[in-house]
Amino acid sequence: MRLWCRATLWQWTTLLSVIAMAPGAWAQGPAPKPQASKPVAASKATPSPAAASKPVIDYSERYAANCAACHGNEGRSELPLVPSLAGQHSFYVITQLFLFRDGRRNDHPASAAMSALAKGMSDGDLRGYSEAVARLPAAALTATPAEPAPPPLDAARFERGRQLATAHRCGSCHGADLAGGGQVPRLGGQREDYLQIVLKGFQSGTRLGYTPAMNEALSGLKAEDLDDLAHYLAGTLRESR
Ligand code: HEC
């Protein structure tokens, strides 16, 4: 535990130096309140004359070229084990890209692929991509899925997952609607197969987040509980369709 705390402090110090250089909302301070993500309009601000001489990098275009093949054009992943990014928050995304770049997120069979991509990114790239991801509409998660259609929800497992989420107060950090905010990720509508890996990783300690919050939140849960939780989280938006 003591070792873990030291790693966390180190990560935060370095991460904050990346975020501190961010334009707009992030320059105000390191810990934006949940739900206080940057408004879309702000990102469309006209560049200053000084910036006009530099080529402006359009990270939404870069997302389309470098990320969409795996994560989906609008951020809804159709690929097994690849997370959807639609509606994810910029602060959460920059933190994860930072962890990948540092090789500190490696609990998934394809973590190495994400790390390899992130290794080539400058701090400006981390910021640009995370803002582009934050512009992907959460509504993409509820769009009619492409083939193959996802398997039907199991009502009993869904209900068990819902009760576990209530009992373990997942919504106290992730929001009652599971939409997350700030550095806490959106969960509702995420892919079930990805969530299964992530929850096991947090519980066994192979996924070390930037905070031990999740490792602690899942202690005491059984393997089948985690699968029911994943079923519930993945199914929440489908239920409301
Ligand atoms: C080859 C497929 C592939 C490409 C291309 C790819 N990713 Fe990923 N990405 C993944 C996989 C698989 C994961 C899950 C890895 C893990 O959990 O360790 C992931 C995870 C992520 C996450 C963490 C999501 C979460 O919910 O925690 C972010 C953010 C991300 N990718 C952003 C990007 C960006 C930005 C690009 C383009 C520069 C990109 N990815 C390109 C496959 C890809």
Ligand code: HEC
């Ligand atoms: C004390 C606050 C807190 C509580 C309670 C909490 N979480 Fe989290 N959760 C977080 C934070 C912060 C992260 C980001 C961790 C990181 O990557 O460093 C996270 C990440 C996650 C992720 C990863 C999402 C992704 O896209 O990779 C999942 C899944 C998750 N939480 C599920 C749950 C579930 C299920 C519960 C209830 C059993 C729960 N959380 C309770 C704070 C919390």
